[in-house]
Amino acid sequence: MNWWDAGIAIIGGIVLIYALLLVLLALYARKHPETVGMKEALRLLPDLLTLLRRLTADRSLPRGIRVRLILLLVYLASPIDLVPDFLPVIGYADDVIIVALVLRSVIRKAGNRPLERHWPGTPTGLALLQRLAGTAATPS
Incomplete structure (x- = not known):
């Protein structure tokens, strides 16, 4: 050969x-047709990046969670994607799905409280993010 x-x-x-x-x-x-649409997910981007940075810096969270969040930020910053971003709609879908999976994992491990404490956006945005991650909000 x-x-x-x-x-x-x-x-x-x-x-x-x-x-x-x-x-x-x-x-x-x-x-999973109940997942958040692409337009809704893209509107969350600035608040989501602030949330990820805050969660990563939160020393009260276990190290494993912070490592997952750092790896997620590295993936999002990387020019290499599973699906290239220049493809319409589906180009960003891999990013949204990976963010949702990591957030679901983080919320299941740490609970909703850190998410609620560090969320910089509106309550509607938080509810949308929790829907994206497939978790229910904790009762107030």
């Missing part, structure tokens, strides 16, 4: 994995 064959095999594997990820993303979006 020469280096051309190896290169073609690697590129083919990457394309196959990429296609599989796109299919999984589409299946997730179909299976």
Whole structure:
């Protein structure tokens, strides 16, 4: 096997994995139609980034949670995405899904209180974020 064959095999594997990820993303979006729409999620972006920064700096949260949040911020800042952002609608869908999964994990581990304490936006935005993360708000 020469280096051309190896290169073609690697590129083919990457394309196959990429296609599989796109299919999984589409299946997730179909299976969870109650999730937040793209426009709503993009409106949350400034408050969400402030929330992630505040949660990451909160020393009362376990280290594992803060590490997840740091990895999420690195992924969001990275120019490399599962789905390139220049693709209409679906380009940002991977970011929204990854944020939702990480937030769901963080909220399940730490509870809603840190989220509510550090949320810089409106109560409506917080409710939307909790819906995005698939968690219910704690009763007041």
